[in-house]
Amino acid sequence: MAIAKALPLATVPSPFLARRRRQLLLAVPVFALLALLPLLVRDVYLQNVLVLTLMYAALSQSWNILGGYCGQISLGHALYFGIGAYTTSVLFVNFGILPWGGMLAGGVLAVLVALLLGYPCFKLRGHYFSIATIVIAEIGLLLVHNWDYVGAAMGIQWPFGPDSWATLQFARDKVPYFHLALGLFAITWLVTWVIEGSRWGFWWRAVKDDTEAAQSLGVEVFRSKMAAAAVSAFFTAVGGAFYAAFVSYIDPESVMSFRFSLLFALPAVLGGIGTLWGPAVGAAVLIPLTEITRSYLGGNGSGLDLVIYGVLIMLVALARPEGLLSLLPRPRAAGEGGR
Amino acid sequence: MSAPLLEVRDVTRRFGGLVANSHVSMEVRQGEILGLIGPNGAGKSTLFNLIAGAFPPSAGQILLEGRDITTLPGTARCGLGIARTFQVPRSFDSMTVLENVMVGAFVRHPRAHAAQAAALETLDYVGLAARAGAPAGELTPPEKRRLEMARALATRPRLLLLDEVMTGLTPSEAQKGVELVRRVREAGVTIVMVEHVMEVVMPLVDRAVVLHLGEVLAEGSPQQVVRDDGVITAYLGERHRAA
Numbered sequence: 001m002a003i004a005k006a007l008p009l010a011t012v013p014s015p016f017l018a019r020r021r022r023q024l025l026l027a028v029p030v031f032a033l034l035a036l037l038p039l040l041v042r043d044v045y046l047q048n049v050l051v052l053t054l055m056y057a058a059l060s061q062s063w064n065i066l067g068g069y070c071g072q073i074s075l076g077h078a079l080y081f082g083i084g085a086y087t088t089s090v091l092f093v094n095f096g097i098l099p100w101g102g103m104l105a106g107g108v109l110a111v112l113v114a115l116l117l118g119y120p121c122f123k124l125r126g127h128y129f130s131i132a133t134i135v136i137a138e139i140g141l142l143l144v145h146n147w148d149y150v151g152a153a154m155g156i157q158w159p160f161g162p163d164s165w166a167t168l169q170f171a172r173d174k175v176p177y178f179h180l181a182l183g184l185f186a187i188t189w190l191v192t193w194v195i196e197g198s199r200w201g202f203w204w205r206a207v208k209d210d211t212e213a214a215q216s217l218g219v220e221v222f223r224s225k226m227a228a229a230a231v232s233a234f235f236t237a238v239g240g241a242f243y244a245a246f247v248s249y250i251d252p253e254s255v256m257s258f259r260f261s262l263l264f265a266l267p268a269v270l271g272g273i274g275t276l277w278g279p280a281v282g283a284a285v286l287i288p289l290t291e292i293t294r295s296y297l298g299g300n301g302s303g304l305d306l307v308i309y310g311v312l313i314m315l316v317a318l319a320r321p322e323g324l325l326s327l328l329p330r331p332r333a334a335g336e337g338g339r
Numbered sequence: 340m341s342a343p344l345l346e347v348r349d350v351t352r353r354f355g356g357l358v359a360n361s362h363v364s365m366e367v368r369q370g371e372i373l374g375l376i377g378p379n380g381a382g383k384s385t386l387f388n389l390i391a392g393a394f395p396p397s398a399g400q401i402l403l404e405g406r407d408i409t410t411l412p413g414t415a416r417c418g419l420g421i422a423r424t425f426q427v428p429r430s431f432d433s434m435t436v437l438e439n440v441m442v443g444a445f446v447r448h449p450r451a452h453a454a455q456a457a458a459l460e461t462l463d464y465v466g467l468a469a470r471a472g473a474p475a476g477e478l479t480p481p482e483k484r485r486l487e488m489a490r491a492l493a494t495r496p497r498l499l500l501l502d503e504v505m506t507g508l509t510p511s512e513a514q515k516g517v518e519l520v521r522r523v524r525e526a527g528v529t530i531v532m533v534e535h536v537m538e539v540v541m542p543l544v545d546r547a548v549v550l551h552l553g554e555v556l557a558e559g560s561p562q563q564v565v566r567d568d569g570v571i572t573a574y575l576g577e578r579h580r581a582a
C-alpha cells in the first residue's frame with residue numbers, strides 16, 4: 001500500500017491502450033511491404049506458394065479467433081471452408097451470381113451453421129468439444145459427397161472466362177490472387193485486433209483461461225463462445241470462397257477433408273496460439289515448407305507433408321509450447337508498464 | 340430495522356448422498372462484515388458457493404434485497420452486485436494484471452477506455468498499481484490475492500464474498516489485508532468472509548455465523564460466538580473449554 005501511495009495515478013501509464021497503438025503502427029508498414037512482394041518474386045510457382053501462405057494465414061487467423069482467443073479447439077473448420085467454397089461455386093455456376101456475393105452468402109450461411117452447431121457443442125468441454133467438431137465436419141463431407149445438386153463426388157467446375165475482378169478469374173496471373181489473399185489476411189488481422197481491444201476479446205480470453213472465474217466476473221460464457229464461433233466461421237467461409245475462385249474447380253475432398261481443419265489450426269499453434277501475429281508466422285513457416293517438399297518429393301498422397309506437420313508440432317510442443325513468436329524478446333519487462 | 344441485503348432461507352445442498360448444507364438460514368445486513376466460520380468440512384465453502392451462484396441449492400431460497408436469486412447463475416449475480424474471490428487464486432494467466440482487472444471492470448464499463456481507467460483506479464486502491472503491466476502468472480501469492488480482490492472490486496459489488504483471503508499470508512501481509520478489507524467496507528461494500536484464521540477474523544468481523552456439520556451452530560457478535568459452549572466444543576476443541 002505504501003508503494004501505491006508513493007506512486008500517484010498519473011505516473012501509471014496506460015499500458016494496454018499504448019500497446020495496442022504500437023501494434024497497429026507496426027502492422028501498417030508490414031502490410032504495405034507485403035503488398036510489394038510480387039515485384040520481387042516473379043516466379044509463378046513461388047507466387048502460388050505466397051498466395052497459399054497468405055490464404056492460410058488468413059484462415060488460421062480466423063481459426064485463432066475461436067481456438068486461440070476463446071480456447072475452443074475446433075478441428076472441424078473444413079466444414080465452414082467447404083460451405084464458403086460450395087456456396088460461392090453453386091451461386092456462380094448455377095445462378096451467375098458473382099463470387100463477391102457468394103463470399104458474403106457463404107459467410108452468412110457458415111455463421112448460421114456455426115450457431116446451430118454451437119448450441120449443443122458448447123455444452124461440451126475440452127477434448128469432447130474437439131471430437132464433436134471432427135465428427136460433424138466428417139458428416140458434412142459425406143453429405144456433400146452424396147449430394148447430386150452440388151456435383152456429389154464430381155465436384156463443380158467453374159466456367160472459363162476472361163480475366164476479371166468481377167468474377168475473380170485470372171487464367172495466368174497470380175498477382176491479383178496474391179493481393180486478394182493479402183486483403184483477406186489484413187481484414188482478419190484487423191478484425192482480431194479490434195476484438196482484442198473490445199469487451200468480447202477480454203471475455204473470450206477469460207473464458208479460455210478460467211471459465212469459472214470468468215463467470216464470477218460477469219462474463220457471459222455461452223454467448224462468448226457463440227460469438228467467437230460465428231466470427232470465426234464467417235471468415236473461414238470467406239476463405240473457402242476465395243479458394244474456390246482461385247482453383248476454379250472444387251470437389252468434396254479438395255475443400256472439406258480433415259487435412260484442411262488441421263491446416264487451419266497448425267499455423268496458429270506453431271506461431272503462437274491466441275496472438276495477433278502467431279497464425280501468420282506459423283503459416284509463413286509451414287506452408288512454403290509443405291508446398292516445397294510436395295513438389296520436390298512428388299509427395300502426392302504419400303503423406304510426407306503430414307509427417308512434417310507432426311514433427312514440427314512435436315518440436316514446438318517440446319521446446320516452445322507458446323509458439324515461435326515467443327522466441328522474440330518480450331517488448332516490456334514485468335511490471336514496467338508501457339512506454 | 341432495514342431489510343437485510345442478503346437472506347438465505349432454509350437452504351439445503353446435497354452432493355449425491357452427502358448433505359453439505361442442511362436447512363441453513365442466515366442473513367447478511369447492509370454494510371456489515373460477516374464472518375462465516377467453522378471447522379473443516381462444516382459446509383462453509385458450499386454455502387459460499389451457493390451465495391455466489393456457482394451452483395444452485397437442492398432446496399431453499401436465496402434473496403438479494405427481497406428478490407429471489409436462487410436460480411440465477413453467477414454471471415447474472417455479478418451484474419446484480421455480488422462479487423467473489425476464490426480460495427485458490429484463479430488469475431487469467433494469459434493476461435497482464437491490468438487486463439485481469441479490466442475483465443471485471445467491463446461489467447460496468449462496456450468500452451475499453453473506461454474499463455481501463457476503472458481498472459487502474461482499482462489497482463491503485465488495492466496497492467497493485469505498480470504491477471499493472473506484469474503478466475498475472477508472475478505475481479507472488481500475496482499479490483495474487485490482491486489481484487483477486489481488485490478483480491472482484493472492479494465489478495463494483497454491493498456484496499463482496501471473500502474466500503479465505505488471509506490464509507497463507509505472513510502476519511504483516513495479513514495485517515495489510517485486514518486494512519484493505521476495512522477500507523472496502525468503509526467505501527460502503529458489505530462483506531462476507533469465509534476464514535480459518537480465527538485471530539484475523541474475530542477482530543475484523545461485526546458478526547459471525549458458525550457452521551458445523553452443514554448446519555448453523557451459532558450466530559452473533561464475535562464475543563458471543565467464542566463464548567458459546569457448542570462452538571467451543573465443535574470448533575475450537577475440547578481443550579479450550581477448560582481455559
